[in-house]
Amino acid sequence: QQPVQSPQAVILREGEDAVINCSSSKALYSVHWYRQKHGEAPVFLMILLKGGEQKGHEKISASFNEKKQQSSLYLTASQLSYSGTYFCGTGANNLFFGTGTRLTVIP
Amino acid sequence: DVKVTQSSRYLVKRTGEKVFLECVQDMDHENMFWYRQDPGLGLRLIYFSYDVKMKEKGDIPEGYSVSREKKERFSLILESASTNQTSMYLCASSISKGFLGTQYFGPGTRLLVL
Numbered sequence: 001q002q003p004v005q006s007p008q009a010v011i012l013r014e015g016e017d018a019v020i021n022c023s024s025s026k027a028l029y030s031v032h033w034y035r036q037k038h039g040e041a042p043v044f045l046m047i048l049l050k051g052g053e054q055k056g057h058e059k060i061s062a063s064f065n066e067k068k069q070q071s072s073l074y075l076t077a078s079q080l081s082y083s084g085t086y087f088c089g090t091g092a093n094n095l096f097f098g099t100g101t102r103l104t105v106i107p
Numbered sequence: 108d109v110k111v112t113q114s115s116r117y118l119v120k121r122t123g124e125k126v127f128l129e130c131v132q133d134m135d136h137e138n139m140f141w142y143r144q145d146p147g148l149g150l151r152l153i154y155f156s157y158d159v160k161m162k163e164k165g166d167i168p169e170g171y172s173v174s175r176e177k178k179e180r181f182s183l184i185l186e187s188a189s190t191n192q193t194s195m196y197l198c199a200s201s202i203s204k205g206f207l208g209t210q211y212f213g214p215g216t217r218l219l220v221l
Contacts, residue, residue, distance in 0.1 A: 001166075002149070030207055041111075041197065041212035042150070049207065087149060094165060095140075095206045097150040 001026055003090050005098035012078045012105050020073040020101045022088030031064050031071040032089040035082075036100075042087060045073075078105045110134070111200055111213035119219045126185040128216050130198030136211075138204060139181035141165075141173065144195040144215070156181055157204060188220045 003024040012018055022031060030049050034042040046057070048064035048071060056062065059076045071090075075082055083105045089097040114129035132139065140155040142165075152165030154173040162173050170192060174182045181200075185192055195217050199210040 032206075032210075034210075041214050042210075044209040044211070047207070047209070089150070089206075091206055093205070095152055095210075096166065097142075099147060099149040 001091070001094075002096045003028075003088055003098045005086075005088060005101050007101060008099070009102040010104070012103065014080060014105055014107055015077050016105075018075045018078060018103060020075075020086050020088075020103070021070060022072070022090070022098055023068070023070040024090055026069070028064070028066060028069050028071065028090050029092040030090065031062070032095070033062055033071075033073050034087045034089065034097075035084045036087065037084040045086075075103070078103075080105050080107065111198055111211050113196075113198055113213040113216050115216050116214060117217050117219075119221065120185075120188050121221050122189060124185075124188050124220075126188050126218070126220075128183040128185075128196055128198075128218070130181045130183070130200075130213055131179050132181075132198075132200040132211070133179065134200065134202065134211070135178065136200040136202050137178070138201040138208075139175065140199040140201070140210065141171075141181065141183045142197045142199065143167070144197055150197065153183065188218075190220050192218065193220045194218060 033045040036042040085100040141153040142150045156175045172184045198213040201208045
């Protein structure tokens with residue numbers, strides 16, 4: 001029931017864009033996105049509760065395609081501070097997280 | 108700001124020892140969670156609690172138990188620690204019931220079982 005994230009790792013130069021995908025073999029009821037910097041606790045980014053929903057703040061946004069059982073996280077014009085591991089989580093009566101996508105932004 | 112604290116950042120225990128990991132939140136949240144985080148496996152839910160003295164099993168409860176005697180405190184207990192329980196343990200709390208709200212994570216406890 002663990003969602004699958006892709007890619008597993010990505011390296012960007014400052015200013016470049018990235019997309020992180022999260023897909024599930026089961027129906028998605030909600031999708032959470034978190035970012036964890038090295039040695040720190042995961043920090044909430046956003047949650048999408050229904051199909052077709054799109055959310056975003058600053059230059060980080062996400063979409064939720066309920067039919068495709070998939071969510072995508074979009075990072076545009078990346079900054080050094082975006083580096084970290086991004087996790088998606090999904091579930092109704094439990095919360096299953098993906099294994100994470102390690103994003104590294106270099107100058 | 109929500110604050111979730113965990114009693115220890117690092118802990119070393121021996122096989123067979125009883126281990127207590129403590130978590131305290133200061134925002135009067137109803138819901139609290141325990142996860143473990145392992146390389147390549149991501150975060151996995153061990154137990155969660157919606158209320159005092161209430162607990163629900165997560166994805167991997169075997170080998171663990173929990174206690175919630177007060178609203179702000181949620182303890183994870185390893186009755187007899189084993190080497191495969193060496194991991195990073197993360198506690199979280201949420202104001203929303205279920206899994207539809209923001210979870211605020213503590214800094215984690217890195218446990219090594221020898």
